[in-house]
Every structure is written in C-alpha cells, then in structure tokens.
Amino acid sequence: TINVLRLDHRIGRDTRITTHVCLTARAFGASKVWLAGEEDHSMMRSVRDIADRWGGDFEIEYNNSYMEVIMNWREKGGKIVHLTMYGAQAHEVVDEVRESSDDILIIVGGAKVPTKVYKNADWNVSVTTQPHSEVAALAIFQHLLMEGKEFDLEFKDPVFEVIPTAHGKTVNVHNENRKLNKKE
Numbered sequence: 001t002i003n004v005l006r007l008d009h010r011i012g013r014d015t016r017i018t019t020h021v022c023l024t025a026r027a028f029g030a031s032k033v034w035l036a037g038e039e040d041h042s043m044m045r046s047v048r049d050i051a052d053r054w055g056g057d058f059e060i061e062y063n064n065s066y067m068e069v070i071m072n073w074r075e076k077g078g079k080i081v082h083l084t085m086y087g088a089q090a091h092e093v094v095d096e097v098r099e100s101s102d103d104i105l106i107i108v109g110g111a112k113v114p115t116k117v118y119k120n121a122d123w124n125v126s127v128t129t130q131p132h133s134e135v136a137a138l139a140i141f142q143h144l145l146m147e148g149k150e151f152d153l154e155f156k157d158p159v160f161e162v163i164p165t166a167h168g169k170t171v172n173v174h175n176e177n178r179k180l181n182k183k184e
C-alpha cells in the first residue's frame, strides 16, 4: 500500500497544487492521501468526485495532526519516506525502500517543513538536488517505487475511460447516470 501525506495545505493558495498532489498520487498507484494544514472541504469534494468518475478505490482524509498520521503508520510497521531536496538521492535508495515494507507513506511538504518530519522519516529522499515541486517529486518517486507498473494500473468501475490514441480523443463512458445519482 502506498499512502501520501500532504503537509500544511492552505486554502486558496494551495488548492490547485494539493489537488494535483492528490490526482498524481492516485494516478501513480497510491490508495490514499492524508491532508494536513487547513481543512479544505471543497477541494476534498472535488478530488473525490474526480476519483469517483475515473474509477478505483482512492481515499482522501483530513487529519489536522500530521504527527498522528506519522505515528500511526509507524506503529503499524509501515515505512516513511519524506521528500525533500536535502535528502538522499531517490534513485539510490528506492530499492531499499521498496524492499523494506509493503506499506510506504510518502510525505510531501508545504511552505515550511518542521524538523520533526525529517527526524521521523525512515528516509529523507530527494529527486535531484534542486528545488522544484511536490507534484514533480511525488510523480518521479512513485514511478521509481512502482518500477513503471503504474502505466498498467487498472482503475475499477470507471465512468470515464480513456482509450489511448496518438491523435484525437477517445473516451468510453460507462453508466454515467449511476455515478451522477450517487453524488446527489
């Protein structure tokens, strides 16, 4: 199981990037995103709505105590990776991470990451040694962790399903009314 913990969400300023963190986490094989910082009901609703339409069993949950998420994960025997430009190089540690446990929690930061996050991670991991983005770092790290298997993931029971084509757009739509009813 891969879960992602997004720290320090700010309503408004971070809405778009946290949405992208959630959708990227899902697309690359995470089953759940934990959100800390400000509780953003409308962003969570919109991610759930997208996940619902595109299939699979993705969850998103708010916990105002990110340390509780970290400690619970640790207690259950899972391992923790904190993505930071200061960490060990991703491609050098990813095999060790993958072999350490079936349950990996990947933490991405926000504006400022407290020292206790660094201390409680089993690995602080960087994707390149340059500053960039939580979305980019997450995608690349999940790709390395999954060894490319994310390209073959199947998302169960979708409403929308893209049929890959080099030109044009082909989307199969299944049972749209059922999902629309579920929302109401």
Ligand code: SAM
Pocket: 082, 083, 084, 085, 086, 107, 108, 109, 110, 111, 112, 113, 125, 126, 127, 128, 129, 130, 131, 132, 133, 134, 135, 137
């Ligand atoms: N200035 C913040 C700090 O003190 O850590 C980081 C801000 S950065 C825009 C937000 C998040 O993107 C970081 O917490 C980290 O999770 C991720 N990130 C940015 N560059 C990264 C890199 N090269 N490797 C891994 N993660 C990175």
